[in-house]
Amino acid sequence: MSWLVTGGAGYIGAHVVRALAAADLAPVVIDDLSSGHEAFVPDGVPFVRGTILDSDLVEQALRDHAVEGVIHVAGYKYAGVSVQRPLHTYAQNVEATRILLEAMHAADVANIVFSSSAAVYGTPDVPLVTEDLPKRPASPYGESKLIGEWLLRDQATATAGSEHPLRHTSLRYFNVVGSGDPVVYDTSPHNLFPLVFEALIEGRTPRINGDDYDTEDGTNVRDYVHVADIAAAHVVAAQRLAAGQPIEPAYNLGSQNGLSVKQIMDAMARVTGIAFTPEIGPRRPGDPDRIVATGELAARDLDWANRYTVDEMVRTGWEARRAH
Template identity: 45%
Template sequence: MRSITEKPAVLVTGGAGYIGSHAVLALRDAGWPVVVIDNLSTGFRWAVPQDVPFVQGDIADQPLVEAAMREHGIGAVMHFAGSVVVPESVRDPLGYYRNNTVRSRALIESAVTCGVRHFIFSSTAAVYGIPEIVPIVEDSGKAPINPYGMSKLMTEQMLRDVAAAHPMNFCALRYFNVAGADPENRAGQSTLGATHLIKVAVEAALGKREAVSVYGTDFDTPDGTGVRDYIHVSDLADAHVLALGALIADPAASHTFNCGYGRGFSVLEVLDAVDRVTNRPITRRLEGRRAGDPDALVADNGRITAALPWRPAHEDLDTIVRHALAWERHLAERTAP
């Protein structure tokens, strides 16, 4: 193991998007030099701080990416760029394999070409499919039930193979349900038509939606609705920064970590929390199950807490909702005439 004496510049792909923009803030707050590349297909230029170098373009444009890597002396990549909507991946599997797998392959090749030594990958709990045992450990079976999960699992495998063949190590972080917003209101989930439950619920609380659909009330859970492990986006961003430190400290080691709290909340519990925080009831629309929805997805986070000094600061559900609500109000002020 070695100490980090000099922090290399980090290229953040998708750094104008939801999770990527929080990672940029976490890196800057910790003193890392940061460069962002984003094609702005779903991200926002205003989400990147003005003092952070920004490259508008596609990660599959290898001459552009390699020029940026060389110009800024990039030593590490945090890769967030990609598509993330599960039902959309079922309708457009080739689009997801192109965007999440083929483009990631191009980015990884650019990193190898430019001598980048460390790579952090934004993966997903969707690689597990429908788990047999909950909480889920990293060594659980991988059987994705949609192209989104498979596209991410294929990229994980590429990184393992590349790390075995080239002087690069990697960390794949498998996210559970990401929610909330920067506690200082500097960033948040801004995408129109987002499908994340807490985002949808706070939109409904502010009158941007008429109701919140509850998909399924007959799951094998205490109240019959699906249970998920919600992780605050700022805690997730902090995990990326700590993972980068671990990669630099031990260049021979690569890692795969679940990112969750090890505690699940049902859909109804989340909506109750939004009712509490806003002090107004949300209209709930009970609907049938969506195909392939597991009863529960909860992380076993023992590996990441043992390997990294990662201690979540915002794991209270009401706090997550409160930060999401504050950001939603901020967005409303940005778009007000």
């Protein structure tokens, strides 16, 4: 039996694939390479190239590889850009998830771990976000992730009395950074770490998008969590589902203590040894002031922990990027 990782050639997905392989859970990758890289897929891991919007392809992959569960990482993950591209965001994140669930039902695959997002909360008015906080997404991206969670919930209800009832959990997190393997690094044109790395490599000055947020230093505050920790939590969730153990419908993979963009910039200069004063640009649409989540439920059930300091996050990401 194997686990299908949608988006398994991407930055987060490729780390999940490695964590599955280390746990002897036989990963299989499906990815259309729109933002992923075939070189990120380890040798010996089956790779299906194509979009999960192709229901026949997904169902065939599930059957061909005797898949017992799916870790659904594929998606369009750019909150700010989603404001300009809402229809594309919904197609990639909502319609694709619906098709995936339909294919899973046809192939009698009943376990799914969904890569959701802390963006489902919008701009919370509490210091720490818990799973039961009201959901008020501030961008089409956040809305699409929340709808994805609803799809899982509703399909689980619909199949509850069947031979293969859907079992699911959604993992909500925000800024994923660092690297757990020098082969894999974040190639996003929108995420903070790769934007800063590219600027430093090219001799440009990194930029902060907005310094007038309602935070301690004026720059927005987020959970920054290491990609290897994120991948490990996905694997434990898959193991709980496969073993039929109790599992919550959603978990925050939070840091408990957020970091501001300015604090990240300070760590960048410190770790890379390149001194700079960031330029200040305008805010990005859809960016909330602050989102910091607890990880208490995930620590209880998924062995969730933040095992990396901010300097280690920067160092592992910087070393992986420079290796390329």
